[in-house]
Amino acid sequence: MTYEHTGREPMDEQRLADQLQKTGNLMDLTFDQAWLAEAAEDDGWIEAGVMMRPYVNYLKSLTPEQNRSLRFQAKLLGILLPELKQWITSWGLGQSFEPVYTAARQTLYRHLKQLTEEQEDWITALIDENDQRLPVEEQAVRSQTSSMLAQLFTVEDWHELAEVAAQGMSQTVLQIPQAVSDRVPATA
């Protein structure tokens, strides 16, 4: 395999030194459009470290069909997870947000494995729309995501999420006396 290099390399040492002098942070390079534009080819295989061996073996064993399925699932979650997060944020759960979001993601993963025909059709439409690269505000199918998720979750799921939220709230309230006593100066 041969690689053609054009212009400066992303890890050009002088360039990195210049960047360090300029901002003190190499990662600022990623906001340099010229640096980004030089990404003519993908990185390809990058795995390093003995512990990554099983992962590489796993990837190399996948069939083209399994790869397509992986990619489809990733693309789908790339749309659904931000929508789910935004939706749950709108519930105003405060400290309970994180545990509820975690539980909701698990619930979503579970339901995605057993979709009805109607739900599968909706997901296909969602992906097709996403592939058109329209601005988010113009994505009509995507705008239905929270209603679709609401239908996907069962009564039991909602009870479970409510319980997780309640636990989070309880913990917050129960921590208040300790937090207050920590602020009270000790008296002799």
Next chain:
Amino acid sequence: MSQPVQLLTSGGQTITGQIVPMEQHHYDQVNTVWKPMLMATEQPDAGWIWDYKLRQSQQEERYEAYVLDVDGFPQGLLFIETQWHRSHWSQRWPLVYVEAIATAPWNRSDIEQPPWLKRVGTLLLLFARQRSIDLGYGGRVGLHSLPGAEGFYQRQKMLEHGPDPEKDDLVYFEYNAISA
């Protein structure tokens, strides 16, 4: 610590991501989305010790685990050790050692054409160098490449030290300090 970064999709769109300390929910997503076929193909799962690495990073200061998060979705992983490893050069400088680095399955062209995101590996490697600078190691980073990935590290201008008999003969690569 959260480090914003920009990436390019294969469609040429610029998107923003974050390199953040790995948390349990990232690990759960990696398990669910990166390797769902394991169950289908009944492959042994014993070698997937990322959860162990995650716990190490939470319990021991010298280990750090990061994920490149785009829209709440992990696109790459980086585990580093920051205190015990030394340069393979005779001066034995301290460095950041990359215990493991990986990109999601769909970010490589021979699995997904075109790949979803470009330069996930480059960004994570750059971040490892930044951590090395933060720690006073000047940008020195070392790692053992898996077979098939050596070309990536050669393109990234890492210095090749040859197969390491202590690491299953994996090829060892190292960056020197960045000098002006």
